[in-house]
Amino acid sequence: MQATWQDMAIDDSARPLPSVRIYEGAARLKSPPLVLYLGGGAFQQAPLPATESPVARALADRGAVVVEADYGGEVRNTFPQAMEYVFKVLSCLSNRRKLFGSAKSSLFVAGQEAGGNIAAGVALKARDQIPGQLAGQVLLSPMIDPLMTSGSFRKASEIGMLQRWSQGWSHYLRSACGFSHPYAAPCLCSRLAGVAPALVMTAEDDPLKDEALSYAKRMAEAGVKVEQRILPAGQGWTDMYRGEGGAWIDVVCDEFAAFTSKLKH
Template sequence: MPPDRSPSTSPSSRSGASSKASGKAAGAPQRTDATIEVAKGEEVAVRVYGRKQPGKPSPLVVHFHGGAFTTGDLDTGCTVAGLFEQAGAVVVSVAYPLTPFPQPVNTGYGVLQWAFRNRVKLGGQGAQIYLAGEEAGGNLAAAVSVMARDQSHPPLAGQILLSPMLDPCVGTASVREATGDATGCKWTEGWRNFLRCPRDAEHPYAVPATAHRLAGLPSTLVMVGDTDPMHDEALAYAARLESAGLLVRRHVFPKAGEMPEALEAEQRECPCAEGALLQIRQFFEDTRCPAPT
């Protein structure tokens, strides 16, 4: 059963009045804020990281920030988006509506369509498209991947999920160990805000980790901390994808304290940054289509 509304199949780019660019000096990071139209009457703010490289295509990543479906914005996603940029990608980071389902997924799919239509302008001729996200954004990246598979468009080279928030039951051993005796849980509250009713938890676009059909999804890189609350659900999804015959790369960061909070821009330094950068670069290489002969 599809979500209530499908995004426009022909979104167009339109820079808002507040669009801005920085770092235009040669070799400096370039980040541009803009507003794009993803459906008639619906606009979304994005931040584009990186620039097209002359003579070769760059990976093009559509990125969703974290925040447990209750908080988060483009600034929250700077740490992870910056890692993709360092790995050589052009990144379109999305200020998606936080709640309720299915709006965030529909908006994400609309941005993916826009990125595909503008892939040559953004990443160069032959640019491949990836979906990526951390925590709640990891759930959205996985959901939009399922939606793209079902719509048979656009083609994806891979999905990259960092500490993805995938289990609305919030009852895995890793979550229980991390939360201890706490009476409140932000992930429980996040799922409560995201899902309009219990039946939404059965929808593969809301909870992609429980989708019955996984065949046809793109290659996947899953990264999670060893003491991360999302540890168990992330690796469980990786195992399901692998059982479906898909290419899966998984990496567990040792001593990665404060995950997934360490992925947010508010943190002074992400303890897994160096290791994540290596994994991302290798994944781009593993999933890169060979140049035509």
């Protein structure tokens, strides 16, 4: 089933939220996980990409209901507008689970690269404003440290991403409060206790590996349930930065299934 972009109605009195894309598959579960998904693009992607996200489609084909939010549209990939828009979508999904999944559907936020940053920021805001509503966060190579000084980040130029990531951070954090705000750069947040359980994935040849693992470690030290997975080098993981899929997507789906299963016990 091809997913198409549409506006999401909140209620009869409010303006619909713009540009979400809903993925469902033939194997939809009875009480499917409800996943708010945020794609990558280094905070520079164009609005409304025509092609489906390989990760979102794969998760839907495994039984989840996936809602992709376009944070590059009206809110233009900038903080705080992009994060606030995504949080509104999350709140809407939380309040209307039966419409998209079922009353028993667990709610997750997932994102890759720049989308992983916003997913982490939204998880922090969900802890602060709608505690207990978010079951988990899935961070796939989150672009989470604007300082860009980690050891693994030295590989960024090797895959042609150094300038793109630098420009992306400058664009996203151009507001006066951007750089120091914990929702904008969650790796700088000093209070991580109570945030939703996390699945953090990266790869040995990923330039964002060190910042992803550092954030996972800090969450675990704060008492957050954290699952982390590091794929071997050469698995095509960094193809995600070009919007490409690969065998690693099956690994993501397997890890997500295991993650959700553990949260039920």
